Amino acid sequence: MKIGELARRSGLSVHTIRYYERIGLLPYADRDRSHQRDYDAAILVWIEFLGRLKTTGMPIREMLLYAALREKGPVTGAERRSLLEKHREHVRARIAELGACLLVLDTKIAGYADAEKRTLDYDAEHFRGNDKPPRARQARAR
Amino acid sequence: MKIGELARRSGLSVHTIRYYERIGLLPYADRDRSHQRDYDAAILVWIEFLGRLKTTGMPIREMLLYAALREKGPVTGAERRSLLEKHREHVRARIAELGACLLVLDTKIAGYADAEKRTLDYDAEHFRGNDKPPRARQARAR
DNA sequence: ACTTGACTTAGAGTGCGCTCGAACCCGTAG
């Protein structure tokens, strides 16, 4: 598989694939006789996993660490595992954090909804039949 | 409250506070007669909310939009609400995404744990009493 | 033979969100 096809199939851009190879996130790809990269489909699995790490907010620095361990072969299994376990905790913490913010957001939105409703009720009460409230109805609070 | 104290109490750096004011995320602060910013404690609530938006991944660009609406007063309530509602969906989606990745991570980690266990079992089976397996036990698969 | 299009490299540029440096000003304590 050439780089263009890999790009299409992985969702990364050609530029990004080369960039990842340059920094060591992707292993140095074999070249054909005209120096073009020739990929094995197996790389897709690795790229997909990198994507997960990225999605979950792992910085490239750390992915490089993981990639380097992977390159060293199965003896590094324990180390890789512990790295992933640490990362998993970050992800869990992040999810919890987002959940908490979501509640705040809900409250805030409910507040706006409330204010809106109160305004409508007020208008209904005082300007029934008028489709335009008079200009004095511009409020002062923030 | 001067900028230093606000920094301590908000968790932002003095630099960041000035930066936020510069770009319009914080309202232009009143200055005392020697041109020093003098803050009302109310600003802390706003900063905290900005922090939530930031935590949940809202880009500054969008926060600026929200901040601008806020500056315009309560007439912009509906717009602000819809902006937050849109953002809330992003946050929900993000949480779901992270949850999915978490499962993948769990699986991967379980895989490493498994491999480790199999190695130990194998060693226990074949090298009982030896605390060091011989050198030929270096595997070949990735 | 020539065009096309996909590839190569090295290195420069981009957008984001800060972060810092230089040079200066001000009010208070010793």
Place this chain on the structure above:
DNA sequence: CTACGGGTTCGAGCGCACTCTAAGTCAAGT
């Protein structure tokens, strides 16, 4: 009087993760 611990502005610099440009190579199609 002077030193200090704040503050001020403006603009440059940084770390991250790409993203793109320039100049060139190569293989296949017409």
